[in-house]
Amino acid sequence: MSTPAAQHTPDGAVAARARGLTKAYGSGETAVIALDSVDVDIARGRFTAVMGPSGSGKSTLMHCLAGLDTVSAGQVWLGGTEITGLRDRELTRLRRDRVGFMFQSFNLIPTLTAAENITLPMDIAGRRPDERWLKQVIDTLGLRDRLRHRPAQLSGGQQQRVACARALASRPELIFADEPTGNLDSRAGREVLGFLRGAVDDLGQTVVMVTHDPGAAAHSDVVLFLADGHIEDAMERPTAEAVLEHMHLSTGGHPQTPWFDAVRGRLGDDDTDLEE
Ligand SMILES: Nc1ncnc2c1ncn2[C@@H]1O[C@H](COP(=O)(O)OP(=O)(O)O)[C@@H](O)[C@H]1O
Ligand SMILES: [Mg+2]
Numbered sequence: 001m002s003t004p005a006a007q008h009t010p011d012g013a014v015a016a017r018a019r020g021l022t023k024a025y026g027s028g029e030t031a032v033i034a035l036d037s038v039d040v041d042i043a044r045g046r047f048t049a050v051m052g053p054s055g056s057g058k059s060t061l062m063h064c065l066a067g068l069d070t071v072s073a074g075q076v077w078l079g080g081t082e083i084t085g086l087r088d089r090e091l092t093r094l095r096r097d098r099v100g101f102m103f104q105s106f107n108l109i110p111t112l113t114a115a116e117n118i119t120l121p122m123d124i125a126g127r128r129p130d131e132r133w134l135k136q137v138i139d140t141l142g143l144r145d146r147l148r149h150r151p152a153q154l155s156g157g158q159q160q161r162v163a164c165a166r167a168l169a170s171r172p173e174l175i176f177a178d179e180p181t182g183n184l185d186s187r188a189g190r191e192v193l194g195f196l197r198g199a200v201d202d203l204g205q206t207v208v209m210v211t212h213d214p215g216a217a218a219h220s221d222v223v224l225f226l227a228d229g230h231i232e233d234a235m236e237r238p239t240a241e242a243v244l245e246h247m248h249l250s251t252g253g254h255p256q257t258p259w260f261d262a263v264r265g266r267l268g269d270d271d272t273d274l275e276e
Helices: 059-067 088-098 113-127 131-140 156-168 186-201 239-251 258-268
Strands: 014-025 031-045 047-051 073-078 097-104 173-177 206-210 223-229 230-236
Touching: 014 059, 014 206, 031 059, 031 073, 031 206, 031 230, 047 059, 059 073, 059 173, 059 206, 073 088, 088 097, 097 156, 113 131, 113 156, 131 156, 131 186, 156 173, 156 186, 173 186, 173 258, 186 206, 223 239, 230 239
Parallel strands: 047 206, 047 223, 097 173, 173 206
Antiparallel strands: 014 031, 014 073, 223 230
């Protein structure tokens, strides 16, 4: 097993860091250890994918790194700031200023236009968007002629691009995306992945994305593989084939594992990116 190379980046190059990050839900006999003493560094200016079987702790890891959820033990830093131990108000402010989110369900407000959805978090925070940045984000995402549309008037891919623009609008240090292509057909999914890639390459953002899809993971710079609340491996410069092979190996040939279902789902998808 290789040591995640991202763990050796110098401090200034780390967008988020966890040490001994442990998260338990419930207590006593029924406690679930969702994360078990995870050490991880998320490199600044890179696109990190997080993969692993259902229930392996991917969402919990993102939520704890983003300060959306409290930890049971260990420490988390966003940039140079330790967020474990911050008071609620400080944490809320820090999260608002430094972090953007994208979810599988786009979470747009149906009664607002695309433009209003994009700036909503900043409007709530009483902050004026940097107009030049906002223009660049909207143009990069190809949303210029969709700004007056409401979510119902947009395709799934366009809605997720609006959610992406919303996440980028405040120019956060870090974007967390939890299965952002999970509800999209493969073409719209590829488009959103291209934009996330562009956010890293052209806008200098840091992206952390959970995905089940080897083809999606191949857009990233490094894949972290979770299993049972641990990071069990990392893969630099992933290809869909190499990720798929890793998934096959880690099932140990037990076809009932959730991993295997994800793999089989991909292979059964005739619109797949993979060349088998
Ligand atoms: N709010 C919660 N209450 C109780 N258990 C939870 C909660 N959230 C997650 N879990 C449990 O923690 C483990 C990790 O969950 P999660 O991080 O959602 O996994 P993944 O995103 O990889 O599917 C699972 O066993 C899940 O059932
Ligand atoms: Mg999840």
